[in-house]
Amino acid sequence: MSEPGTRPPLPPVVDPAWTAAHRDALVLADVRWYLDGRSGLDAYLDGHLPGAVWVDVDTDLSAPADPAGGRHPLPAPEEFAARLGALGIADEDAVVAYDDQGGGFAARLVWLLRRLGRDAALLDGGLAAARSAWGGPLATGREHRPAVRRRPLPWPADLLRTADDTRAAAASPRSLVLDARAPERYSGAQALPGETRTGHVPGARSAPWAANLGPDGRFRPVDELRSAYLELGAAEAEEVIVYCGSGVTACHDLLALEHAGLPGAGLYGGSWSAWSADEARPVARGEAP
Numbered sequence: 250m251s252e253p254g255t256r257p258p259l260p261p262v263v264d265p266a267w268t269a270a271h272r273d274a275l276v277l278a279d280v281r282w283y284l285d286g287r288s289g290l291d292a293y294l295d296g297h298l299p300g301a302v303w304v305d306v307d308t309d310l311s312a313p314a315d316p317a318g319g320r321h322p323l324p325a326p327e328e329f330a331a332r333l334g335a336l337g338i339a340d341e342d343a344v345v346a347y348d349d350q351g352g353g354f355a356a357r358l359v360w361l362l363r364r365l366g367r368d369a370a371l372l373d374g375g376l377a378a379a380r381s382a383w384g385g386p387l388a389t390g391r392e393h394r395p396a397v398r399r400r401p402l403p404w405p406a407d408l409l410r411t412a413d414d415t416r417a418a419a420a421s422p423r424s425l426v427l428d429a430r431a432p433e434r435y436s437g438a439q440a441l442p443g444e445t446r447t448g449h450v451p452g453a454r455s456a457p458w459a460a461n462l463g464p465d466g467r468f469r470p471v472d473e474l475r476s477a478y479l480e481l482g483a484a485e486a487e488e489v490i491v492y493c494g495s496g497v498t499a500c501h502d503l504l505a506l507e508h509a510g511l512p513g514a515g516l517y518g519g520s521w522s523a524w525s526a527d528e529a530r531p532v533a534r535g536e537a538p
Contacts, residue, residue, distance in 0.1 A: 259343055259370040261363065261504045262352075262468055265382035268345050268372055276338055276394075277301035278346040279376075280310075280355035282497075284441070289354075296387035298347070298379055302336045302394060306497060309333065310357050319523035320495035321357075323404060329361070330399035337394025340367065347372035347379060351462045353498045360500035360516070363507075365402045371504055374467040408515045410490045412524055415517040418490050419452030419538075425486035427456040427514075429493040429502040430521065437534035441494065446525040448534040450492070454481055455536070458493065458501035468508065475509040489514035495522045 268275065279301040281289035293303040304310065309332040311321040324332070338344060344362055346355035352371045362369035372379060380387070410418070418424035428449050433439040435455040437447035449455070460477070463469045469477075483489055483506060491506075493499035496518040506514050517524075524530050 259345070259368050261359070261370060261508045262373050263345055263370040264373055265378045268379065269383040272300065274343065276342045276344045277372075278304045278338070278344055278355070278358055279348070280304045280306060280346050280358050281348045281350075281376075282306040282354040283350075289348075292349070294390060296389055297392075298376065298383070299385075299388040300392060301347075301388075302338070302392050304333075304336065304346070304358055306354055306357060309336070310361065310497075314522075316526045317519065317523060319519035319521075319526070321497055321518075321522075323361075323409070323496070323518050326401040326403050330401040334397050334399040337396055338399070339397040340399050343368040343370075345370050345372050347375045349376040351375060351459065351466050351501075352504075353458055353501050356458075356500035356504050357497045360503050363504075364405055364408050374465065378465075378467060408513075410515045410517045412517065412519060412527070412530065414515075415450060415453075415490050415492060415524075416530070418488055419450050421488075423486065424488040424490070425482045426450060426453040426517075427481065427489065427491045427499075427502055428453045428521075429456055429458040429491055429499040431457050431459065432536070434494070434521075436536050437532075444522070444525055446532050448525075448532040449521070449538075450524060451531050451533040452538050453492070453533075454538050456481055456491070456502055458498045458505075461501060461505040468505070471509055474505055475511065478506055478509055478511055483511050483514075490517050491515070492517035492520040492524075494520055496520045 348355040419426040491499040
């Protein structure tokens with residue numbers, strides 16, 4: 250690694266072996282979270298990469314849920330800065346985040362930081378790949394870093410989309426809207442507890458975030474990723490918007506697009522949790538857009 254201040258910015262995804270070799274120059278963030286209600290904090294306390302701080306999707310990376318903003322609205326910039334500062338993550342820190350589900354939840358922290366111009370990357374393969382590359386035992390208990398003061402930065406307006414933006418883009422042949430949820434949720438065959446309606450935004454195309462990964466839980470080769478997103482129409486589209494259930498796993502698709510050389514896509518933060526809560530918004534079901 251270069252001397253501080255001369256190292257190139259981190260790419261969207263970094264290798265476990267590289268991360269192990271440079272761990273002293275990085276802040277590791279454990280961002281485990283589970284759809285089935287298990288505690289990410291308990292999982293972290295039971296065993297995490299040495300030195301990693303735990304970042305809570307629900308409180309550190311999200312504002313309280315509400316019908317208009319969905320289950321995980323983006324936090325106010327001041328709150329986001331305060332939360333990360335309390336965890337000891339400074340503006341100038343290079344952050345590598347991981348979880349144990351292929352990066353689907355850690356991607357939220359990475360994408361937010363990168364869109365603010367901060368240095369952040371997703372640890373390819375997550376906890377399992379890191380353990381294999383690093384060796385040695387996991388740490389237990391909670392890690393603490395000295396609190397710091399971060400400078401709040403506004404969310405880039407050109408990378409965030411509203412429900413109306415998403416509806417217009419989904420109806421336009423010049424735009425592309427991608428649904429990052431599992432195929433069965435896209436089709437309407439499966440719903441999460443509390444969801445009032447199933448299906449997808451009419452015109453959106455299915456791009457499940459888990460399809461960014463190979464059988465080993467690591468990102469597919471860049472040429473494969475690029476081909477998959479080109480087949481969906483990402484290169485021709487004047488605008489690309491990604492959504493998921495609540496604006497969290499959509500960030501995995503957003504990082505995958507950047508990793509594949511197709512940056513600039515926007516996030517519909519409210520995602521399906523906000524869209525489906527508004528009975529006035531149309532819903533499509535089935536495997537076709």
